[in-house]
Amino acid sequence: AVTLDLGEAGARNAGGSRGAALVLVKAAFQDARAFARNRGAYDRGESREFGLSRIDLEALIPVVEGKTPLLVRVHRASDILQVLRLAREEKIKVILEGVEEGWLVAREIAAAGVPVIVDAQADLPDSFESLGARLDNAARLQAAGVTVAIMGSRAVNNMRQQRFNAGLAVANGLPREAAMATVTSNVA
Numbered sequence: 001a002v003t004l005d006l007g008e009a010g011a012r013n014a015g016g017s018r019g020a021a022l023v024l025v026k027a028a029f030q031d032a033r034a035f036a037r038n039r040g041a042y043d044r045g046e047s048r049e050f051g052l053s054r055i056d057l058e059a060l061i062p063v064v065e066g067k068t069p070l071l072v073r074v075h076r077a078s079d080i081l082q083v084l085r086l087a088r089e090e091k092i093k094v095i096l097e098g099v100e101e102g103w104l105v106a107r108e109i110a111a112a113g114v115p116v117i118v119d120a121q122a123d124l125p126d127s128f129e130s131l132g133a134r135l136d137n138a139a140r141l142q143a144a145g146v147t148v149a150i151m152g153s154r155a156v157n158n159m160r161q162q163r164f165n166a167g168l169a170v171a172n173g174l175p176r177e178a179a180m181a182t183v184t185s186n187v188a
Contacts, residue, residue, distance in 0.1 A: 006079055063092055072096055073098050115186070118148060
């Protein structure tokens with residue numbers, strides 16, 4: 001997958017505005033499509049200016065062609081809805097990561113057929129965009145029909161954290177069989 005930070009992180013990278021971040025993403029997709037249509041003109045210096053490097057444009061081509069998913073780190077319910085709208089409009093596949101307020105828009109995520117990767121330990125807001133974080137987020141998402149994967153630690157040497165997080169999700173309402181799927185078949 002190609003990764004993208006939205007929400008506060010994306011806004012910060014775009015100069016402080018969530019809206020500006022989405023405009024930049026849409027422009028990047030438009031550039032990748034134009035680049036893919038005519039690489040020769042780019043190579044000859046005959047194309048318009050693009051906002052991304054050749055390497056970035058090349059990386060985005062499989063995303064805009066629907067072959068590679070865009071992994072979007074997003075937390076707030078309203079930002080999740082924006083990503084779902086973006087995926088629908090741009091006809092791209094997305095996977096949502098974080099989604100601390102996903103339970104608030106679980107039906108919409110399920111209807112879009114978008115899988116999520118959650119941290120089962122996220123229950124205390126560390127910013128305004130995760131005020132609605134709950135320990136039963138994974139259970140509520142799964143009950144709504146969302147395909148859920150549970151993340152472990154970002155540190156490769158601490159993979160046991162994923163099993164702990166799955167157990168924590170079970171303790172907070174996720175059925176045991178569903179928890180097993182969050183660390184096995186749903187991930188696959």
